[in-house]
Amino acid sequence: MEQNEVILQMVDICKAFDGNQALDHVNFELGAREIHGLLGGNGAGKTTLMNVLYGLYKQDSGDILLKGKKLRIASPRDAIRNGIGMVHQHFLQINNWSVVQNVVLGSSVQNKWTMNLAPEVAKLQKLCDRFAIDIDLQVEVGELPMGTRQKVEILKALYRGVDILILDEPTTNLTPQEVDALFVSLKVMVDEGLSIVFITHKLREVLSVCDRITLLRNGKNVTCMPRSEANEETLVRGMVGEDLNVKDSVIFSKEIREGTKIDEVVTPVLEVKGLRHVTEQGIERLKDVTFSIHPGEIFGIAGVAGNGQLELAETLVGVQSKAGGTIKYNGRELNMVTAELLQQGLTYIPEDRLGDGYLPKVNVAQNLILGAQHKQPYSKNGFIDWRKVFEASWEMIKEYNIKTSGPKDTAANLSGGNIQRVMIARAFSHVGDSLMLAHCPTRGLDIPSMDFVYKKLLARKMQGYATLLISEDLDELLLLCDRIGVMYRGELVGILHRSQFDKYEIGRMMSGVKS
Amino acid sequence: MDQILHEVAFFLKQMMLTMVPFILAAQGTMLAGRTGVFNVATEGIMLTTASVGFIIAFQSNSILLGMVAAMLVGGLFGLVMAYMTTSLKLNQFVIGLAFFFLGTGISTLIPKLIFGVSLVQPVIPTLQNLPIPLLSKIPFLGDIFFNQNILVYVSVLVSLLLYYFLYRTSFGLEMRSVGENPKMADSLGINVFRQRYVAIIIGCMLIGLAGVYLPMVYTGTFTEQITKGRGWLASALCFFGGWRPLPILYGSLFFAGIEVLAYRVQIGTSAIPYQFLIMLPYVATIVVMVLTFKRSTTPKFLGSNYDREKRTL
Numbered sequence: 001m002e003q004n005e006v007i008l009q010m011v012d013i014c015k016a017f018d019g020n021q022a023l024d025h026v027n028f029e030l031g032a033r034e035i036h037g038l039l040g041g042n043g044a045g046k047t048t049l050m051n052v053l054y055g056l057y058k059q060d061s062g063d064i065l066l067k068g069k070k071l072r073i074a075s076p077r078d079a080i081r082n083g084i085g086m087v088h089q090h091f092l093q094i095n096n097w098s099v100v101q102n103v104v105l106g107s108s109v110q111n112k113w114t115m116n117l118a119p120e121v122a123k124l125q126k127l128c129d130r131f132a133i134d135i136d137l138q139v140e141v142g143e144l145p146m147g148t149r150q151k152v153e154i155l156k157a158l159y160r161g162v163d164i165l166i167l168d169e170p171t172t173n174l175t176p177q178e179v180d181a182l183f184v185s186l187k188v189m190v191d192e193g194l195s196i197v198f199i200t201h202k203l204r205e206v207l208s209v210c211d212r213i214t215l216l217r218n219g220k221n222v223t224c225m226p227r228s229e230a231n232e233e234t235l236v237r238g239m240v241g242e243d244l245n246v247k248d249s250v251i252f253s254k255e256i257r258e259g260t261k262i263d264e265v266v267t268p269v270l271e272v273k274g275l276r277h278v279t280e281q282g283i284e285r286l287k288d289v290t291f292s293i294h295p296g297e298i299f300g301i302a303g304v305a306g307n308g309q310l311e312l313a314e315t316l317v318g319v320q321s322k323a324g325g326t327i328k329y330n331g332r333e334l335n336m337v338t339a340e341l342l343q344q345g346l347t348y349i350p351e352d353r354l355g356d357g358y359l360p361k362v363n364v365a366q367n368l369i370l371g372a373q374h375k376q377p378y379s380k381n382g383f384i385d386w387r388k389v390f391e392a393s394w395e396m397i398k399e400y401n402i403k404t405s406g407p408k409d410t411a412a413n414l415s416g417g418n419i420q421r422v423m424i425a426r427a428f429s430h431v432g433d434s435l436m437l438a439h440c441p442t443r444g445l446d447i448p449s450m451d452f453v454y455k456k457l458l459a460r461k462m463q464g465y466a467t468l469l470i471s472e473d474l475d476e477l478l479l480l481c482d483r484i485g486v487m488y489r490g491e492l493v494g495i496l497h498r499s500q501f502d503k504y505e506i507g508r509m510m511s512g513v514k515s
Numbered sequence: 516m517d518q519i520l521h522e523v524a525f526f527l528k529q530m531m532l533t534m535v536p537f538i539l540a541a542q543g544t545m546l547a548g549r550t551g552v553f554n555v556a557t558e559g560i561m562l563t564t565a566s567v568g569f570i571i572a573f574q575s576n577s578i579l580l581g582m583v584a585a586m587l588v589g590g591l592f593g594l595v596m597a598y599m600t601t602s603l604k605l606n607q608f609v610i611g612l613a614f615f616f617l618g619t620g621i622s623t624l625i626p627k628l629i630f631g632v633s634l635v636q637p638v639i640p641t642l643q644n645l646p647i648p649l650l651s652k653i654p655f656l657g658d659i660f661f662n663q664n665i666l667v668y669v670s671v672l673v674s675l676l677l678y679y680f681l682y683r684t685s686f687g688l689e690m691r692s693v694g695e696n697p698k699m700a701d702s703l704g705i706n707v708f709r710q711r712y713v714a715i716i717i718g719c720m721l722i723g724l725a726g727v728y729l730p731m732v733y734t735g736t737f738t739e740q741i742t743k744g745r746g747w748l749a750s751a752l753c754f755f756g757g758w759r760p761l762p763i764l765y766g767s768l769f770f771a772g773i774e775v776l777a778y779r780v781q782i783g784t785s786a787i788p789y790q791f792l793i794m795l796p797y798v799a800t801i802v803v804m805v806l807t808f809k810r811s812t813t814p815k816f817l818g819s820n821y822d823r824e825k826r827t828l
Contacts, residue, residue, distance in 0.1 A: 088702065
């Protein structure tokens with residue numbers, strides 16, 4: 001692509017959180033009508049950098065230059081005033097408000113005192129036509145599918161007349177089809193004169209849509225190059241650094257694995273038949289879910305977040321009660337009491353690590369042994385042997401590369417990625433011999449840690465254990481699973497065997513099309 | 516027949532009179548709540564403003580000055596509370612409870628300092644009725660609804676204005692968004708802090724007016740614990756009305772009705788103990804909350820402070 005005028009520069013940006021250097025003299029520049037990929041693993045500082053630009057974080061030092069002029073951005077208001085808009089990874093919308101209300105909120109509308117939004121609707125309709133966005137403006141946001149809700153976020157920014165649009169991991173929660181559609185509309189926006197910052201940790205996306213790529217790792221610049229000079233090898237090396245041997249990794253392995261042959265004679269580890277779950281509010285969240293998992297199998301559940309995955313996980317481990325159907329562990333129907341399941345060798349990695357799996361106010365060691373505290377070697381005659389616990393904790397901290405000052409560190413001091421490592425360490429160190437139920441186990445982990453988890457999961461499989469892997473990352477599922485079941489609105493739309501895996505087919509199923 | 520009609524008219528008129536402190540205090544608490552700040556100091560603020568407002572009115576011989584003073588003192592409470600919860604990000608409930616006790620203490624301390632201990636209670640003339648021309652001449656209804664003191668009209672008007680403001684103007688939309696999702700509001704350029712400061716201060720001024728109403732209309736003087744838990748009932752009313760101005764208005768009428776009834780029972784001889792009646796509003800609130808828990812309209816971020824740089828994991 002030809003040399004463009006530079007419209008935005010971020011120079012020597014530094015930002016620390018509680019002594020933790022999140023950004024270390026980072027530089028970034030954006031050209032006019034450019035889609036600039038901001039690439040890096042979790043914890044690389046991509047979102048932090050853009051939050052600084054959007055005024056959500058205040059940098060400790062460094063300058064922001066817009067069209068050569070130094071700019072002070074103290075709040076998102078300043079950012080918007082200067083033509084900078086941001087679409088956050090987790091949509092910031094009010095579910096029971098209409099699309100128009102969500103979009104115009106905070107902007108000055110024409111009829112301030114009557115809220116007659118007709119002029120705004122007309123303006124929005126024009127914008128929608130111009131950028132080829134297809135939305136019904138009067139419906140409540142909560143009723144829309146994820147892909148459309150993202151368009152609402154983009155519309156918010158466009159409505160405010162931004163020239164620079166920041167998209168934070170925009171493809172999370174989109175089906176492959178929706179991702180393609182998003183990329184098309186990004187091109188339209190650039191043709192209309194916008195410049196776009198595209199934050200992602202996915203290589204393929206950067207290579208397919210971006211004009212230029214800036215790579216960050218551990219809060220530092222690694223490289224910046226036009227797409228024409230970029231190739232997968234250099235980007236991978238840049239993203240993971242020296243911590244990972246790419247050749248041995250699972251993530252970047254080129255080897256094609258076959259799915260496990262299922263021996264129908266062997267009793268499945270988990271057998272679910274006609275499972276139903278109804279919430280207290282009377283909403284049916286699981287409808288007639290039927291599947292089974294055999295020894296040595298990794299069974300994946302794919303789907304856009306919020307389609308019943310959480311309810312499935314919690315019903316299976318007994319946290320929520322089922323409204324119908326049967327669940328059998330190793331051929332036996334259990335009473336669905338969590339404690340009993342844990343004794344049967346169930347290991348559970350919950351999705352909401354802070355809410356469901358972590359005690360922030362106690363120390364790291366206690367978090368690491370939680371659930372196994374009454375077992376050997378930690379406990380003797382009903383008393384906890386703290387020396388043993390600390391010894392074991394040190395080992396886990398080392399093996400799982402948890403960044404903490406030691407087992408006595410208060411758990412709340414750890415960063416999100418490290419908290420996830422504690423959870424992983426706990427799950428794999430006290431692993432039961434039956435089923436592991438992992439719900440988004442790699443969320444928030446950097447690439448080497450992700451690869452570590454993948455290796456552990458595959459090793460389990462080799463030992464003949466069964467795993468249920470619920471994930472929103474389709475690539476992760478395609479990489480690891482022997483079979484994938486796709487959920488849509490509480491229903492298991494279909495189950496595909498590894499030989500039938502096809503990203504777009506799964507994408508169709510994720511939007512409700514039955515195979 | 517005439518006797519009964521007369522009884523009903525008297526009851527309704529009393530009810531209109533009694534609902535005022537409920538309305539003002541609950542709408543004030545509601546307003547702060549809609550931006551996510553749960554003000555649990557309402558009772559304490561009412562006590563202090565009742566005390567200070569009464570003293571100023573007594574010393575200056577001006578009811579109006581007393582009201583203004585009460586609102587200013589309420590606003591001051593609001594300002595400090597906003598600073599502590601919004602700027603210093605201290606726990607709203609701890610601060611609120613501390614303010615409740617502080618307000619209760621101040622309310623009895625100030626009269627002691629100014630009047631000393633005396634046998635003769637200082638008294639102010641109570642608020643006069645302000646009949647509205649023509650409307651007050653409507654037979655039966657006119658006297659009930661349009662021959663009341665000014666704050667009765669003001670409290671209804673405030674409720675209607677708050678409804679219009681919150682649900683029909685863009686400013687109201689912005690204010691509500693802060694309590695529903697402060698992070699979203701912030702990312703759209705809405706000043707979360709300013710919204711909260713404004714809502715808390717105006718809310719506390721309304722609570723101040725509610726406080727001073729008690730000596731000005733009921734007793735003509737300040738007595739210890741004059742609020743009798745009306746501030747706590749205001750919090751209950753907010754939940755009763757789902758933090759919406761109009762249902763709070765209706766709820767106030769209901770709470771007021773029970774209060775009048777309890778008073779009548781207390782002076783008459785009746786099988787129902789009046790303690791049972793004064794318990795009713797709380798019971799009603801719990802029943803309403805149980806019945807509506809499926810579609811709760813409580814602001815999502817009620818009670819939580821907003822910290823922009825806090826990293827959500």
